[in-house]
Amino acid sequence: MALSREQVAMRVAQELQDGYYVNLGIGIPTLVANYVPDDIEVMLQSENGLLGMGPYPTKAELDADMINAGKETVTAATGAAIFNSADSFAMIRGGHVDLTVLGAFEVDQNGNIASWMIPKKLIKGMGGAMDLVAGAKNIIVTMTHASKHGDSKLLEACSLPLTGVNCVKKIVTDLAVLEVKDGAFHLLERAPGVSVDEIISKTAGKLLVDGEVPEMVF
């Protein structure tokens, strides 16, 4: 069965390592913060200028001067740092952030990502996404494997305007975990109860399946 949003976030959380600085995008990536394993420490970077993002405030703690990149009120974790936008993007563009997790409309077999614009429909802007995909050492994309209409989002070549090129390394969808390398998607894991055939049928780009594909373990 396809994973829920929470299960996708739980699977991504397994990729976190002790000591990682991580930037989480809006949507499913934000949920990853809820599933950080107890035995490791990670620090969340919010690109508006906060390293060490804490939980949402209580009503009593609410402070208009303390927000995250999604413009939600937040708190600072113990040991947090606050800085200006140029320093924030020096961290991101300088390759100092260990992992970026973000959503996408489409990813293709060459690791290109389209996540910010649908011509004539959605023109809100890219925010920090282009900087994040150009700068992070490691990028994981979360998205549904196919659209509501059944169209694959894992393509031979993205059809929408790109956010970045040759940058996506790993994808966690509601059906599978895939690695992107050498011009193809490599199937690493499948969601419990989802067949390899279903994943093949919903992947439009080049998909390599090597031997037995294990189910995800939670």
Added chain:
Amino acid sequence: MAGFDKVVSSYEAAMEGLKDGDTIIAGGFGLCGIPEGLIKQIKHMQTKNLTVVSNNCGVDDFGLGILLQDKQIKKVVASYVGENALFEQQLLSGEIDVELTPQGTLAEKMRAGGAGIPAFYTATGYGTPVAEGKDVKEFNGRPYILEESITGEFAIVKAWKADRFGNLVFRHTAMNFNPMAATAGKITVAEVEEIVEPGELEPSQIHTPGIFVNRVIKGSFEKRIERVTTRD
């Protein structure tokens, strides 16, 4: 003799000299850390054909969004404008021009502009619509695009505290783009919550040195929150 005293006592004096066609660089992220009173003064002045450089363009009835109501803005340079229906409407009708710019590139355009650096290469945006028409150069085997920096006739910023010499301290994430914007204006105006005497701010704790700031005004702030999120 005013010496280094930058304090002005009216919004008229704070924005004196702003004229039609000027470029205004504004600090703020969403509605956090925006110079609310200076923006209202620009609306009051009814200055037209403005180019506004800011990460976002406010919401329909607050922040920079209020300058859209009377069509004072000709062009916006921003990374994200999704919070503003009026903006989208004017964009689709062709009344306003937008240059969507990656957030880090925007911060660097302001920083470089203020530092006298006319342009810089960045990997951000390579291979995307942002790169169209821009010079591409390889360094160590990786392609980068050339981005030009930005300066403006005016920069408007919001700080927590200022001393009379224009030294600024920001509070929490209300800092954001404000220090970059402050360096990039020919005339930089800081609207602050509190003005103190020189010597009261610890020199090593000052975020923006007064050399970048021309005018300081004590404002009063509504500090509207875009998304109130709590855990209780």
